Amino acid sequence: MTTMTEASVREFKMPDVGEGLTEAEILKWYVQPGDTVTDGQVVCEVETAKAAVELPIPYDGVVRALHFPEGTTVDVGMSIIAVDVAGGAGGQGGDAPVAEVPAQAPAAPAQVPAAPEKKAEAVKPEAAKAQAAKSVGAGRQPVLVGYGVAASSTKRRPRKGPEITVPQVPDTIRTELNGHGAAPAVKDRPLAKPPVRKLAKDLGVDLATVVPSGPDGVITREDVHAAVTPAAPAAPVTQAPVTAAPAPAPMAVPSYDSVRETRVPVKGVRKATAAAMVGSAFTAPHVTEFVTFDVTRTLKLVEELRQDKDMQGLRVNPLLLIAKALLVAIKRNPEINASWDEAAQEIVVKHYVNLGIAAATPRGLLVPNIKDAHAKTLPQLAQSLGELVSTARDGKTSPAAMQGGTVTITNVGVFGVDTGTPILNPGESAILAVGAIRLQPWVHKGKVKPRQVTTLALSFDHRLVDGELGSKVLADVAAILEQPKKLITWG
Structure with missing residues (x-):
């Protein structure tokens, strides 16, 4: 029988995978007790409030215990897996066995060993959760979508005492x-x-x-x-x-x-989004303005760009030109691209644009952003948009991709909605909502004709954006999309 000593056991703790997040949910274990692992091997997948992330183990050895089952939300800094780096033989045994938690929930509450020679004492899930919370720095603040935690001088104290095991909480x-x-x-x-x-x-x-x-x-x-199943032929649109x-x-x-x-647990992205929207709605005084206009020329330009050899293989759609129009409008009205510093009582004008794109995914609403979008050419912007969409669709959006946004676009038109009053992404001063593009009767060159028409809505923080500035930005975006040649004359 191989003896496992405390010196040979390494405890892998839940890392801060989201640059300031305080907890993560274990989605899937890829190993079980007794399995041999190597440095860099992925042992589990976890979900934070920002993204699903695979965690590699930094040791070579044999898995001795999984401290939490799948579906459990674990605080950053808690040990989640024990590995015998001495590489002992599989199976139980030794002077100081580590309690195991099966991947599936046990029928009875898990046990906490008080000492090797004493009988284990049952621990209730509430008590285990309370004990887990003590191991995390009390100064950490809950995070919002696209944000890290607030600065704090409180340091996390090292955890002492026996490992705490909890029964699985089914997801x-x-x-x-x-x-x-x-x-x-x-x-x-x-x-x-x-x-x-x-x-x-x-x-x-x-x-x-x-x-x-x-x-x-x-x-x-x-x-x-x-x-x-075979894809049905696409109908003309x-x-x-x-x-x-x-x-x-x-x-x-x-x-x-x-x-x-039906009750749905609020956690992960949806929980963070809810907190972010409540904080934004009750912190920044929102004002929303609307404009309805003819985008027939923009749609014609989209079709021409799709045939352009410089745009081959790129994602070319109306959203691309709407994003470009917003970037030009920001260049003409740079004060819209700012944030409010409450502590310093200052308005911080950004000389760069990290353009956020609100993306509806199975995990909830994500707002990744295109870094330095203002400096990109149209083909580069199209490539960045395509990568952003593909990454979000695959559920691989990284936490870093959702930080540092300055202005956001949200597209409600894809759901057939004409317009809306979007809530600001926390820390940003403006968000543009794009409505559905519909064929409508419109006065064009003095005659009523069928034209492609849409409505844009711009919400802005009225602390730093007054009605004049917000109106200028919205009017500029509409003017560019009504007459796309202004992308050249104004850009």
Whole structure:
């Protein structure tokens, strides 16, 4: 029997994977106790308020314990996995065994060993959560979408005492039934192994639409292949798509015939988004202005650019020219690209534009931004937009991509909505909402003709943007999109 000493066991702690985040949820374990791991091997996938991230282990050795099951939200700094770096033989044994938590929830509460010779004492989930919270610096502040935590001088104290284990908290939607039996649990994230996820990505299959046949609801390769259907021929459209990212997959809920209520846990991106929007709405005084105008010439230019050899292979759509028009308007009115420093009582004017694009994803609303968008040519801007959309669609948007935004575009037109009153992304002074482009009767050159028409809405922080400045920016964007040649004369 191999003896495992404390000196040979390394505890891998939940890292701060999001530049200031305080917690992360364990989505999937790729290893189990007894498995051999090597330095750099991915052992689990976690989800923060900003992104899903795979964590590599920095040791060579044998896994001795997984301290938290899948679906558990763990504070940064808590140990999540124990590795015997001495490379002992698999299996249990030794003078100081480490408590294991199975990947699936146990039937009874997990145990906390008080000492090797004493009987373990049951720990309630509430007590375990309270103990976990003590290991994180008390000075940390909750973070918002696209933000780090507030500065603090409080330091995290090293954790002492035995490992705390908790029963698994299933990542499911709880339903209240009306006497018709149990409804199937619905998970926020479809279960599938990484190779299956890659296969689905390569085949263009949305895992949220795949019916699983594997054990415990796991999607298999056969399920993905079965979900592939021949694409229907595209119907002619009068409007080019104006979208930053695909809409999130519809949440599967039981029918009204059997269920009175459905409860969805608020966590991850949705939790951070909610906090960010509440903070923004009650901090910055919002003003929203609207303009409706003819974009027929812009749509014609989009079609011409799609045929241009310099734009081949790039994402060319109305959103590209709307983004370019906004950048030109900001260049003409630089004071709109600013932020409010409450502590210093100063307005900070940015001499660069990190252009945020609000993207609806299955994980919730993300707002990654294109760094230094103001300095990019039209082909470069198109390439950056394409990469941003693809990354968001694949769920691989990094935390860094959502930090430092200065101005944002949100496209509600893709949902058939004419306009809206968008809420500012925290720390920014303006956000432009793009409405649906529709064929409407319009007075053109003195006659009523069918023209492509849309509505833009610009919300701005009235502390630093007055009505004149906001109106100038919105009018400039509309003028450029109505007469695209102004991209040359004004740009």
